Amino acid sequence: MRSPRHAVVVAASLALAGCEGWQSSLDPKGPHASAIHDLFWFFTAVCALVWALVVLALAWALWRRRGLRPDPLSIQGGRERRLTIVVSTLVALTGVTLIGLTIASYASQRRLFGPQEARLTIRITGHQWWWDAVYEDPDPQRTFSTANEIHVPVNQPVLLKLEASDVIHSLWVPSLAGKQDLIPGRQNLLTIQADRAGVYRGQCAEFCGWQHAHMGFLVVAQPQQDFDAWRNQQIVARAPPDDELRKQGEGVFLSSTCVTCHTVRGAGAGGRVGPDLTHVGGRQYIAAGALRMSAEALAAWIVDPQGVKPGVHMPATPLRPDQVQPLAAYLEGLK
């Protein structure tokens, strides 16, 4: 029995090393994730105790001292009765334990999924393999779209309306809340809330095809005034490019096939198939978390998307070598 225990110890220490993760249910940063975290450890403690007791009982049953047993059919009535009492008691205790766990689960479920007020609503549509986020507002002028990175105000419940355009996806930001599926033909709701400013990573949790592994997502939680500033900046159209290289890049963008799929508000590009690029340069990642934002990453992605994410629906854009750098610089400058 030494080696498995040893393995568990190694596993546990490795686990702790990776625990500071920005995508971990062990490191909750919001009330929902915290509540589930507490419930999880309560269940784990109870279950670990039950397991230990079962294994101890088994060990005792195997190695206790006992007399000879010449005939397998010789059953002692008294012992049989005592065993019946013990086993019945254990079954009853199992029942009580399960009822306790069930009540704890129901209570937590009611708190988590009860009606909640939210002042901010974001409609998120899952696509193969990126996330479209539309910030809803009663004033259509203040509605805008972004992709793969949403900003939310700290300490505010935010309602996410979840939809899907092609196949089923699942939105999961483990540090903030449990996951919820995005299903074509339906709308699901999920409320998230961050208690602390920070960047929390999420990822698609329902298998959705070739690039399911690279369908990442960031939630940037900011203090209210920072969030408001970000939001106001997202609403406006792109600022016209201010240097020669980027001006040239906008020319490349508008004359290439980019515009059939992508929008850059203010530049005259209105494609709706791929992510809205109006402020793409302000995002931390491109290609749904596959690459960190930089002009080089943008260039690599545009020239050979299949090399970065095999199977991705974005086609390689036919460009002359001298067009790539201006285009990448232009996009990177769309802050």
Added chain:
Amino acid sequence: MKTSILHDVSELPTYGFGTRMTMAWGTMAFILIEGTGFAIAAAAYFYLAWLNPEWPLSAAPPGLLWSGLITLLMLVSLWPNQRAKARAEEHNLPAVQLHLLVMSAIGLGLLALRAAEFATLHVKWDANAYGSFVWLLLGLHTTHLATDVIDTIVLTALMFTRHAHGKRFSDVTDNAFYWYFVVASWLPIYFILYWTTRL
């Protein structure tokens, strides 16, 4: 291992009727399987009917003429079916042959009526999910109907050969038993497809 004989089974018969035979249990198990299939298909149908604000989507429910005749003929068939079963238990070969011929004819008639039903449905399987389900439920039942009709015809032929004795009579009762299922499974499907949308 040493053995000691406790009991002699030489005098037991080699076949009986109904649940005494293994065959009856096989038939019942298959009925259970197929009945479950029907029940799940019906549950799925109601699930979509409940999910969609309008049902039957943009289609009219199927007509009542052919389906009505099918239902009627099915109910009528119960009588010769029961006779075939009872006569088989009496080992009355001529009567069994007669009733099996009648049942074969009824079966073929039902298949013809079902063909007419399919030809006159208002909705195609690829029109919408409602149409898909109409075709699925009717198709499932037609499969069972056709299977038992073929089985009946083969059995009828068999009862006119030299094999028509002994255990074959038990097979006849078994076939009759399955026919009850074909009829019994039709009635709820008939009600679901033709009447729930009208009520």
Added chain:
Amino acid sequence: MSEASVRPAKDVRDTQLDAAELHARLARTWGSGRGLLAALSTVDHKIIGRRYIVTAFLFLFLAGLSAVAMRLQLARPESALMGPDLYNQLFTMHGTTMMFLFAVPVMEAFAVYLVPLMVGTRNIAFPRLNAFSYYVYVFGGLMLWVAFALNIGPDTGWFAYVPLSGPENSPGKRVDFWAQMITFTEVAALAVSVEIITTVFKQRAPGMTLDRLPLSVWTQLVTAFVVIFAMPAVMLASTMLILDRLVETHFFNPAEGGDALLWQHMFWFFGHPEVYIIFLPATGFVSSIVVTFSRRPMFGYLPMVLSVISVGFLSFGLWVHHMFTAGVPQLGASFFTGASMLIAIPNGVQIFCWIATLWDGKPVFRTPLLFALGFIVIFVIGGLTGVMVASVPIDTQVHDTYFVVAHFHYVLIGGAVFPLLGAVYYWFPKLTGRMMSERLGTWHFWLAFVSFNVAFFPMHILGLQGMPRRVYAYQAEMGWGPLNLLVTIGAAFFFLSFVLFLWNAVTSLRAGAPAGDNPWDAGTLEWATSSPPSPQNFDRIPFVTHREPLWAQRDALTVVAGLAVDHREVLVTSVTEARPDLRETSPAPSIWPFVSAIAVGATFIASIFTPWGVVWGAAPVGVALICWFWPKGAPEDEE
């Protein structure tokens, strides 16, 4: 009883012969003959069962290899070993093969082999259907793996959720192969269930009342019923999926009134009972092993039987717990939480009864018992994490993560594969006449037990750290690298443990110690006959007077006489009391089940390419079936 009881003149009865001649003549009557045609015509449940077992283990190795390939890919971040195309096919093949081509078939294989022996009859009920079922299963498995070898293997997971598996998002034939494989294997599984139910209800040895039925047979009986109620759902669902893909129906298309979640409901209505279809027979193995090696009858036979039955029932009340994150109404989800918790009670009863039996008995530590004990230690972890995922809030975090991967491998490997391996060590002597090596067996057990935990325990932590399932790659910055490497190392050693097992089986088959009839001094009827059993199983059908007949009658086993010798006759008894009732003839070998399976298989495969395949296929299938059932004039057909 009219002409039925009139005895044909040439009918020889076993009362007229001495033991040696009786044995020889029965072996001739029930034998399968030589040559290829005879091999394909055989209806002997032992031969079919053996083939079933070997084939299922072959698929286990294929599925295990695909797991090792996946683990190599995941051993480090952003590995370039394979792309998403191959990886997605691999995990689909792994899950599909393990569930449909290994786990369910292997349990049924054991049922096919063991149940007739354990209830004391000469062949399974509907032996030709049994042969048919095996061939259909083989063709389904072959079709799937040939498709994979041609790089058109399915790639949408063993669950094939729509719309990903639908006509728009999965063009080509990949998903169609998957869906038709379902049809093949479910036809096979349903057929075996019918046989098992009938065999258990009607062909038990006289005196084997229902409360003398071995627990192993009880689990197979309940499993057969669970199969009957669960499998039609997935057959229907996969048929609807094929229709959506092939003839443009709209069952799962929300744009035309269909619904994506309908698939999930139908799939999991089957999929959850599926776990118990695999697990229940395994608990039967454990019961057999625990009783034999504790040297005492099962403590709590009746509670055990009731537990098995209630698990069978409850298994149908759990399916929505696979859909807690799909947006089902909270009240509905709560119901399924309650039901999922409830099923822990009958499973707990079984665990407690096994431990109580061991406590009161005198355990003999042989390899089968080691695996049964390993089962308890591992399975309880899986059961308890099952309680955790039954809680809706916890499930929203761990669903579709490696935590769940860990959970169900603890349940399925711990709960089914460990008992299965124990069962192989336990019944190998009966199947082959030779013992497996005890020394290699002990090594095998410890290697498997340790490496299993190294491979799967860390997955719990990975899931909690945010690693979703079914990803072919992950970035280094996620911090999952070290644990994944550990998992891969564990998986490699776990695979090695199976190589060791194979080695043990092969060498023991050639040179194992001769086993004798009853090497473990067990109490149930399969040990009353020779190892391996002769074609007729028993020269005379036992007359059962006790739950453990071989322990109760050590001097001489009571038997019945009077069955025919020159043609195949089985004793049919009443359902509850097992009173002798009929001497039914049992079908003789026939090539037509094989031919029918080919016709049916060709029809299914053709239907992948055109709906007319069903129409063209109907004629040959019909002809083959009629030939199968048409009497040949042999005495057994005429009785």
